[in-house]
Amino acid sequence: MLHNGASFCASLSRQKTVTAICQAITGWIEQGELSHNDRLPAERMLSEQFTTTRITLREALGQLEAQGLIYREERRGWFVSPPRIVYNPLTRSHFHAMVREQGRVPATEVLDAGEITTPAPICTHLALPTGSRVYCIRRVRRIDGRAVLYVEHYLNPGYFPAILQEDLTSSLTELYANHYGIHYGKVRFAMLPTTFPLAASQALKLADNSPALFITRINRDQHGRIIDCDLEYWRYDTLHINVEAQ
Template identity: 50%
Template sequence: MSNAGVGSESRGRLRAVQLEIRKRVRGKDYAAGARLPSERDLSKEFGMPRVSVHECLVQLEAEGLIYRETNRGWYVSPPRFLYNPQSKGHFTLSAEQQGRHPHTRVIDKRVVAAPEQVAELLKLPAGTEMARIRRVRSIDGRPVLYVEHYYMPCVFPNLFEHDLSVSLTELYRDKYDFHYGRMRYQIIPTAVREAAARVLRLAVGSPALLVRRVNHERNGAVSDCDLEYWRHDAVLVEVEVDD
């Protein structure tokens, strides 16, 4: 048999395994959020080298059917979170309206020198002292979003004393009588860095979606910004524009 023939047969087997796993996922043999059998077990079941099984799973991951977590394995992807920038960033309310169960955990809160991209977004001198809140947000128990929120400490004094797991938009409104005017979004494909990778259970360098949001006061002045790192397989940006 020629090498071309061997390659064709191998590709055919790969497609067959992909079709079978895809069928099981879509047929609910594997429920949303359920862990798939290990690559080793699938290798034994299908009589294929583990590297070939891994290739099949990577292809299904690219389709959004499954996802992986570092040192934990492969899982069936639940429905993506619908992210609408026009909702003004209210994560908790948006998730609940979609019938999901959101949760927010505060990682830390401290005063830091503004990173270069934050200083650029807020048009501040590099190294300006800013308050930073880092949080991880989950949907149905799965971490999907790592957020860094930056603001001038003088704008929201003693903010660190409040419960920072709630919506900051509502906290600003209720405790400081502060109301946002407009928001500007930049949505950029990126590779996840270490801080985000750790809490999102991803390998460093995995694909992610970076949403940079700049918040403006009603008088037009820039007030604060967010750097949101989303698992790329967990979110769908959706905007509806009326005529």
């Protein structure tokens, strides 16, 4: 009983310390002592400042990360998250337009693009036979220079001949409309909290097991045909989902 009582007291003390650290760092941000994208002091310095262990400190930092207040980058440390982008998945705007409309600066980097044999889940999404060939475009998207989104686009090549020769750093939405006369119609949208897969964390330079928001889109055109599928991995602290349905 004594041992259990001591463990309970130690756990209670640790939780109080975690709460105190969270409140202190939140206060620094709210009072302007730390601004958007500022780096937090090193973990060693924070541990000394709060007179605690690295394990307890990391528990507190993990809670702040889950709230979207801070984020971690591999080998660089912890940073204050910038303001979130308001995102309505029911609108047909595209990434560049959405970001610009909110006074921010968008950019897109193409990691690679080519024709591949479709993985079975993508065949299902695109309503194609198993083993079909599709175009795959992998991109990283940035807001104010910060990489926030890793996305894999899977396109039915029958609708987009020679699209891989186009400027794929631009909006696919505009490319579809301007070069192929294709406009988005209905969209099937699924959202799931998860962690970044290896390819995404490497592309965004994130630490392993960083939290992500995984969005799957299956897009139809104005004629009701399934034309493409997007697999999007967003930084957890990037989006404020705001939907108004009629």
